[in-house]
Amino acid sequence: xxxxxxxxxxxxxxxxPPATRAHALVTAALRIVDEGxxxxxxxxxxxxxxxxxxxxxxxxxxxxxxxLDEMAEAILAKALPDGNEQDWEAEVTLVARQLRQALLxxxxxxxxxxxSYAAKRHSxxxxxxxxxxxxxxxxxxxxxxxxTSTVFCYVLGEALExxxxxxxxxxxxxxxxxxxxxxxxxxTPVEEILNFDDRFxxxxxxxxxxxxxxxxxxxxx
Numbered sequence: 482x483x484x485x486x487x488x489x490x491x492x493x494x495x496x497x498p499p500a501t502r503a504h505a506l507v508t509a510a511l512r513i514v515d516e517g518x519x520x521x522x523x524x525x526x527x528x529x530x531x532x533x534x535x536x537x538x539x540x541x542x543x544x545x546x547x548x549l550d551e552m553a554e555a556i557l558a559k560a561l562p563d564g565n566e567q568d569w570e571a572e573v574t575l576v577a578r579q580l581r582q583a584l585l586x587x588x589x590x591x592x593x594x595x596x597s598y599a600a601k602r603h604s605x606x607x608x609x610x611x612x613x614x615x616x617x618x619x620x621x622x623x624x625x626x627x628x629t630s631t632v633f634c635y636v637l638g639e640a641l642e643x644x645x646x647x648x649x650x651x652x653x654x655x656x657x658x659x660x661x662x663x664x665x666x667x668x669t670p671v672e673e674i675l676n677f678d679d680r681f682x683x684x685x686x687x688x689x690x691x692x693x694x695x696x697x698x699x700x701x702x
Contacts, residue, residue: 503541506531507551511587514552519589524548546597553597556590557604559583569618570689576611577636577685584640591641607633619696628692635688643677650675 509530513522524545528535542548560583566572584590597604608629615625654674660667674680 503551506538506541507548507555510548510552511555514593515588519592549593550597550599550601553594553599554601554603556583556587556594557607559586560603560607561610569614570693572614572617573611573632573689573692574685576607576614577632580607580633580636581640581681584637585643589644591637591644595637595641615692618692620692621697624695624697628695631688631692632685635684639677639681639684646675646677 506527510522510527513526513530522545524538524542525535527548528538531538542551557580560576560580562575562579564575566575584594587593611629611632612625615628618628620628654671
């Protein structure tokens, strides 16, 4: 009877392909930011969290900015709504709200996206969609580009301020002597400055109204 041979040892596991590895590292980096803020993210901490040596991280991302650019891409991937609106104003509103939601869903999402100027797939797709909407509204060339930038920067700025809100912000609005020192400001319901949802809708409405008035060839009264 032939002697039974021992089973061959399992073949060593090959490392995941670069795209898969990058996706896993970006997910881990966003988790670190969620837990400790953007300052908590270092390449060393990312390596430790993934049980990797630091050089393995740098083989995927040449530096921290390259990592942040991919983190911005991951956030913007969730910014584009699936549906489309026939009316250009409704479409801009839909995209702006979805972008805001994506930024706010990630801790420091606005800082991450605002610090990245990389021309990548999702950032270009978002710009392409907004420029297309602006062209449908009647803007062309630089006007379509700047109208797109106006909407994007408004959403980004609003999300940035909201994410920078501290627990004592409301209390700091009412410091002693504030009403006497700044009577014009405090003649308004100043606490409403922290009503981010309604203020976002109001500001977006102002932008849409301004764009409406600038449409080339628009019939004036």
